[in-house]
Amino acid sequence: MKQFQTVVIGAGPAGYEAALELARAGGKTLLIDKSKEHIGGVCLNEGCISTKNYLQYAEFATRASYFGGRGLELEMKGLDIKALAIHTASLKDELRTGVAWLLEQAGVEMLYGSASFIDDYHISVSDETIAFDHCIIATGSKTRELPILPIDGKRIISSREVFELQALPKSIVIVGGGLIGCEFATFFSAFGVEVTMIVRGTQLLSGEDEDLSKALLRAFKKRSINVLFSASVSEVQVEGERVKLAIHAQNEEQIECDLVLSATGRIPYTDGLQLENAGIRQSDKGFIEVNSSFQTTREHIYAVGDCIETFGYAHTAYTEGRVASHNIITGEALTNTHVTPSTIFSDPQVATCGLNEKEAKRLGMDIDVKKAYFKANAKAKIVGDDTGFMKLILSPQDGTVLGASVVGAEAVEIIHLLSAAVERRVTLKELTGMIYAHPTISESIRNF
Numbered sequence: 001m002k003q004f005q006t007v008v009i010g011a012g013p014a015g016y017e018a019a020l021e022l023a024r025a026g027g028k029t030l031l032i033d034k035s036k037e038h039i040g041g042v043c044l045n046e047g048c049i050s051t052k053n054y055l056q057y058a059e060f061a062t063r064a065s066y067f068g069g070r071g072l073e074l075e076m077k078g079l080d081i082k083a084l085a086i087h088t089a090s091l092k093d094e095l096r097t098g099v100a101w102l103l104e105q106a107g108v109e110m111l112y113g114s115a116s117f118i119d120d121y122h123i124s125v126s127d128e129t130i131a132f133d134h135c136i137i138a139t140g141s142k143t144r145e146l147p148i149l150p151i152d153g154k155r156i157i158s159s160r161e162v163f164e165l166q167a168l169p170k171s172i173v174i175v176g177g178g179l180i181g182c183e184f185a186t187f188f189s190a191f192g193v194e195v196t197m198i199v200r201g202t203q204l205l206s207g208e209d210e211d212l213s214k215a216l217l218r219a220f221k222k223r224s225i226n227v228l229f230s231a232s233v234s235e236v237q238v239e240g241e242r243v244k245l246a247i248h249a250q251n252e253e254q255i256e257c258d259l260v261l262s263a264t265g266r267i268p269y270t271d272g273l274q275l276e277n278a279g280i281r282q283s284d285k286g287f288i289e290v291n292s293s294f295q296t297t298r299e300h301i302y303a304v305g306d307c308i309e310t311f312g313y314a315h316t317a318y319t320e321g322r323v324a325s326h327n328i329i330t331g332e333a334l335t336n337t338h339v340t341p342s343t344i345f346s347d348p349q350v351a352t353c354g355l356n357e358k359e360a361k362r363l364g365m366d367i368d369v370k371k372a373y374f375k376a377n378a379k380a381k382i383v384g385d386d387t388g389f390m391k392l393i394l395s396p397q398d399g400t401v402l403g404a405s406v407v408g409a410e411a412v413e414i415i416h417l418l419s420a421a422v423e424r425r426v427t428l429k430e431l432t433g434m435i436y437a438h439p440t441i442s443e444s445i446r447n448f
Contacts (some may be wrong), residue, residue, distance in 0.1 A: 012041020014317035015138035021325035023106040043314040058190035066384040117278040128198030141266040141306035176263035224364035253276040292335040351415035354403030354422035368394040372447040376440040
């Protein structure tokens with residue numbers, strides 16, 4: 001039986017980041033995942049990297065169309081999605097090889113197979129028993145599957161199967177109006193696919209302020225994306241190469257399409273771990289319960305990333321992995337005190353951080369709200385999209401920046417400056433008084 005100081009279960013962003021930190025500190029560290037192909041987790045293999053690579057193509061197609069009417073002669077023959085899939089697979093292989101190299105250089109031992117707890121100091125992997133002093137669970141998440149919409153991988157797919165498509169559909173129904181749904185609506189519409197979105201609530205991106213969602217909806221309507229709100233799927237029939245859906249909304253509707261994408265969110269992946277053997281509790285939603293230092297109900301066992309109820313982003317997972325590993329190495333009880341930016345790579349992009357107006361109203365907080373629009377911004381006009389804006393949530397007492405939102409060109413880059421302002425409790429006067437390069441979209445901050 002092998003003994004390790006720390007065993008990390010899951011080689012996604014949270015897991016491999018934690019394993020690297022632990023090994024570099026001299027600890028004997030084992031990292032477990034199902035296979036070598038799973039290194040990088042959902043982010044690399046079917047999430048962040050794959051999606052954003054597809055969206056880069058969509059952005060180019062959209063911008064090419066814009067500049068094509070302004071003197072740039074391009075011949076757009078459409079998208080060869082097979083070639084895009086091959087390129088994306090090659091990109092993932094390259095990045096996965098890089099992660100594997102880092103782990104090897106740091107001295108992390110790898111083991112492939114499915115892990116399950118025997119008790120709170122032993123796990124089983126492929127009939128091998130492993131003993132540990134500490135453990136970090138970083139098993140990530142999986143697609144939430146609706147009973148009414150069973151994924152068959154052919155006509156009803158999840159985000160994973162998008163990257164296996166050999167041809168673009170003529171029409172697609174996307175069920176869900178969150179991050180995943182909005183990003184794929186952007187991708188498919190950029191290449192002429194007829195897109196319909198089925199949204200259970202009353203706005204896109206339900207957690208964001210209404211004015212951001214309205215800005216995104218206006219852009220979607222310009223692209224002829226049909227969005228049905230307060231709607232749900234009541235019946236599904238797959239007939240050959242077509243899918244028929246009965247939609248329950250204000251009026252009952254029947255929709256036919258080539259493809260249905262289920263984008264109804266993700267749930268924690270803890271299948272087969274047998275957490276009960278280690279005395280580890282889960283919430284009613286299935287998340288592993290942790291304290292502020294990411295310790296489970298067993299103090300020597302930690303959980304980080306998508307399997308706990310925090311922001312479901314790779315950048316959150318990286319930070320949590322580092323914090324948990326630091327606590328194991330030092331015996332301290334640090335937590336994640338950083339402001340987490342939310343980034344959505346739709347077109348237009350949406351990015352937020354800190355407190356938003358909706359949350360402030362719910363809490364009954366007294367706030368000041370200011371906006372700066374891109375209409376007068378030279379760089380926004382140069383890149384062909386001046387429809388966006390920035391929004392700040394301020395303390396009325398001292399002008400401290402409590403939260404920020406950006407919708408429009410380069411929002412996912414601009415948000416980092418605003419995240420720093422929120423985290424460091426910068427005042428509006430200090431933020432607008434900085435020198436900003438010209439022409440940049442960031443300099444719109446001076447207009448608050």
